[in-house]
Amino acid sequence: MNPRLLQIKKGVLDKNDKVAGSLRQRFHEAGLLPVNIVSSPGTGKTSFLEKTLTLLRQHHYRVAAIVGDLATDNDAQRLANSGAPVRQIVTGGNCHLEAHMIETQLEGWALADYDMLFIENVGNLVCPANYDLGESMRVVMLSVTEGEDKPLKYPPMFNSADVAVITKMDIAEAVEFDRETARRNIQAVNPDIPIFEVSAKTGAGMDAWLDFLIAELTRQHSAEPMKG
Amino acid sequence: MNPRLLQIKKGVLDKNDKVAGSLRQRFHEAGLLPVNIVSSPGTGKTSFLEKTLTLLRQHHYRVAAIVGDLATDNDAQRLANSGAPVRQIVTGGNCHLEAHMIETQLEGWALADYDMLFIENVGNLVCPANYDLGESMRVVMLSVTEGEDKPLKYPPMFNSADVAVITKMDIAEAVEFDRETARRNIQAVNPDIPIFEVSAKTGAGMDAWLDFLIAELTRQHSAEPMKG
Numbered sequence: 294m295n296p297r298l299l300q301i302k303k304g305v306l307d308k309n310d311k312v313a314g315s316l317r318q319r320f321h322e323a324g325l326l327p328v329n330i331v332s333s334p335g336t337g338k339t340s341f342l343e344k345t346l347t348l349l350r351q352h353h354y355r356v357a358a359i360v361g362d363l364a365t366d367n368d369a370q371r372l373a374n375s376g377a378p379v380r381q382i383v384t385g386g387n388c389h390l391e392a393h394m395i396e397t398q399l400e401g402w403a404l405a406d407y408d409m410l411f412i413e414n415v416g417n418l419v420c421p422a423n424y425d426l427g428e429s430m431r432v433v434m435l436s437v438t439e440g441e442d443k444p445l446k447y448p449p450m451f452n453s454a455d456v457a458v459i460t461k462m463d464i465a466e467a468v469e470f471d472r473e474t475a476r477r478n479i480q481a482v483n484p485d486i487p488i489f490e491v492s493a494k495t496g497a498g499m500d501a502w503l504d505f506l507i508a509e510l511t512r513q514h515s516a517e518p519m520k521g
Numbered sequence: 522m523n524p525r526l527l528q529i530k531k532g533v534l535d536k537n538d539k540v541a542g543s544l545r546q547r548f549h550e551a552g553l554l555p556v557n558i559v560s561s562p563g564t565g566k567t568s569f570l571e572k573t574l575t576l577l578r579q580h581h582y583r584v585a586a587i588v589g590d591l592a593t594d595n596d597a598q599r600l601a602n603s604g605a606p607v608r609q610i611v612t613g614g615n616c617h618l619e620a621h622m623i624e625t626q627l628e629g630w631a632l633a634d635y636d637m638l639f640i641e642n643v644g645n646l647v648c649p650a651n652y653d654l655g656e657s658m659r660v661v662m663l664s665v666t667e668g669e670d671k672p673l674k675y676p677p678m679f680n681s682a683d684v685a686v687i688t689k690m691d692i693a694e695a696v697e698f699d700r701e702t703a704r705r706n707i708q709a710v711n712p713d714i715p716i717f718e719v720s721a722k723t724g725a726g727m728d729a730w731l732d733f734l735i736a737e738l739t740r741q742h743s744a745e746p747m748k749g
Contacts, residue, residue: 297529334561334646334675335667363647365673386677388616388647416674418562419591419616419645438666438689438696439563445593446644447562449614461666467695468666 309424312392316399316427323404326510327412329426331450332434333443334416337460339368340493341434342413346375348503354510355406359398360413361390368413378402388420395426408510422449430509435479436461437470444478451482456489458502463492537652540620544627544655551632554738555640557654559678560662561671562644565688567596568721569662570641574603576731582738583634587626588641589618596641606630616648623654636738650677658737663707664689665698672706679710684717686730691720 320327332338342358349356360368361382369381380398382390395412404410412428414421433454435443438461444451451457457479465472476488487505491498548555560566570586577584588596589610597609608626610618623640632638640656642649661682663671666689672679679685685707693700704716715733719726 301525301529333563333644334671335563335664337668362674364676365670367670367674386647388645415647416561417616417645417647419614419643420647436563436666438664438692440565442593442595443562446590446595448592464666464692464695467692 306423309392312396313425313427316392316395317429319399319404320410320427320429321513323407324514325404325407326409326430326506326513327426327428328409328430328432328506329412329414329421329428330432330434331414331418331421331454332416332436333418333439336416336434336436336439337493338413338416338434339371341458341460341491342411343372343375344493344496344499345502345506346372346377346411348499349409349506350376352503352507354408354507356409356411357402357407358411358413359395361394361415363387363415372413384415388415388417389424390414390421390426391424392426409506418443418447418450422453429513430455432456432458434458434460435475437465437475438468441471441475441478444475444482448482451479451486454483454486456505457483457486459488459490461492461494462490462497463495534651537620540624541653541655544620544623545657547627547632548638548655548657549741551635552742553632553635554637554658554734554741555654555656556637556658556660556734557640557642557649557656558660558662559642559646559649559682560644560664561646561667564644564662564664564667565721566641566644566662567599569686569688569719570639571600571603572721572724572727573730573734574600574605574639576727577637577734578604580731580735582636582735584637584639585630585635586639586641587623589622589643591615591643600641612643616643616645617652618642618649618654619652620654637734646671646675646678650681657741658683660684660686662686662688663703665693665703666696669699669703669706672703672710676710679707679714682711682714684733685711685714687716687718689720689722690718690725691723 357378366381372379431454489502585606594609600607659682717730
């Protein structure tokens, strides 16, 4: 890469990390669990998140979402079906969300009124890897239709994630999904990462995922010092 | 975006366009049809390209491929099954191929010995849109599992393409693919684009796609002046 471009890119990332650090502090003080969801386009982030928001609300958790897209507010409209407050960021040409975009969207939201904030990133398995959004949990998603080798081909994203979710399990058999190979490839780039297998359509696997989120919220509320 | 970053980015794109222009000239002089294939990760670019190369070779066309990935040479190994010469570009962190990478890979290849060169870009629906690789044909792919709204959400990529290919048609019914909506959304961002519906697994739709490629090669060999 052009060395001048590299240097300026580093400056942009340093600035992003500063804003992300200040967001993380605010989230922590508000007792809020912030979750950043990344995947390729078409993995099913929006369906999965709509289901997650709906189920958490049924369990009386106070949840909200911010969603990023290059264009359209289709995803925000879909997520709003859950009844949770949702804000849309349209990034224009930008292939990832940045911390300052989240900061801007938070204006007017009383963070202490929420338990969890979900950020649905732009559909991209490359660009969002380097941009910390102040999250406590980064979730990388992979659908059964994408090919079991994706973790090996996009290592920075799978390596930087805290949790992996395999989606569309309802069609796993139809597309001859090789579960063992997929899990082995995820673990090859991120050995200890928890892996959930879900279907937003049938609801399969969603209970284990919710239990995990709720345990993480409880853990964050306990007295241990702030991460990051 | 940071104005200094924007300015340098423009410089990078201008430089890329210059190299791409010189590549296009070389391809044209060699009578070679260069095809740039872009899609989200997991759409099935490699399976589709492997099938395309195999079938073209059965019809005695001389074909070659260059494939770009963040990491691994899995795709080059798969494409080599077709019997065609294949070279792999590992981009490291880069989310797209650039013209100078193609230029470097071409060293030692006698372009006039080939009829078509396929370039499989990095799996990404955003970054490759701005980078001309000197191709005569840009193919954007969308699988039936990705959601019919992808063209609306990633307009630059669908808008900059010359051809759209819908893949994995063999599982269209299982995933409740809405063909009319998908076609309408592609045409909303690129009204006159030809759309092919294929299954690399069953071979359905591949004949029409091959006919189109061969017609394009013939057209390029006719006396009309060079594009671009």
